[in-house]
Amino acid sequence: MRRRSLLATLGVGLASVAGCSNTPSDGSTPDDGATPTAGTASGGDTGTFEFAGVDIPTQVQLNETYRFHVTIRNTGDRRRTFTSPISVRSGDGQWQPISQPLEIDVPPGETATWDSPRARQFFLGTYEFRLDALDARWTLEAVSRRVAFGTRHRTPTNLSVNVVGGAFESQFPPRDEESDDSTPTPTATPTPTATPTPVAAPDGKTWLATYVRVRNYGQSAQQIPTADTFSLTVGDETFVPQPVGPATDRYHSVSLDGRTIYQEPLAFAVPDGSAVADVVVEWSQSYRQGDVEVSWRTNA
Secondary structure (H helix, E strand, O other): OOHHHHHHHHHHHHHHHHOOOOOOOOOOOOOOOOOOOOOEOOOOOOOOEEEEEEEOOOEEEOOOOEOOEEEEEEOOOOOEEEEEOEEEEEOOOOOEEOOOOEEEEEOOOOEEEEEOOOEOOOOOEEEEEEEOOOOEEEEEEEEOEEEEOOOOEEOOOOEEEEEEEEEEEOEEOOOHHHOOOOOOOOOOOOOOOOOOOOEEOOOOEEEEEEEEEEEEOOOOOEEOOOHHHEEEEEOOEEEOOOOOOOHHHOOOOOEEOOOOEEEEEEEEEEEOOOOHHHEEEEEEEEOOOOEEEEEEEOOO
């Protein structure tokens, strides 16, 4: 994972939920290892506050919404308002401010808790947060997402990837009469000029035709994930998609126009007698900003 590039996207993720910008007003980016910005307090006294703890999940799945809660103690003798930026980084990358600084009124001798904006992480990794004024730190790990078949996953490039289900087949491509007329057709794929000849499954195997649906929510065309970014496991065995039949009758990467949908099956040769409950389909993709990993199953 390219950790430094990832942080800019993290900032966007936080801003998209909070509705604020993470970029400083002068458009600059904080230097790596910069001195924490001092907090402020009413009356000008900055030495009367302590970090009393944070409540944050240990792990979140990709795209899962979460919040964290920071508690501040006022050790002074009168009510004051504590203000401090909160920064975040991954690995040894640059510190970047989140969309909303911490600001909270704390009675004398008591604590008060500030609730962060809702946020989500789009890339795998361990994220370190810092309350700049008091140099208090905590971490969060973003892990692979596990979902049920038919659940959409929104990608950082504004595509949605969804393994909608599938069927065991003795031949591939599946016969037309078993297809659902409501299934979207690939908008960027030419219509085949001849009826494909079905291919029988190898001895001791059956085809598992797993349908992948990709929607482009953007306005511009973009390339959809390639077939080799998907894999399938049954029990302890892992399988890769097979290039069976013409490309027009199976999932393959195309340039998908904006606001359109593509859906075709991936062909996996799995052992005879495989059970749907044991099937897991995984998609993993490396972007310039970081890595994404999602798996679909019957019971997430």
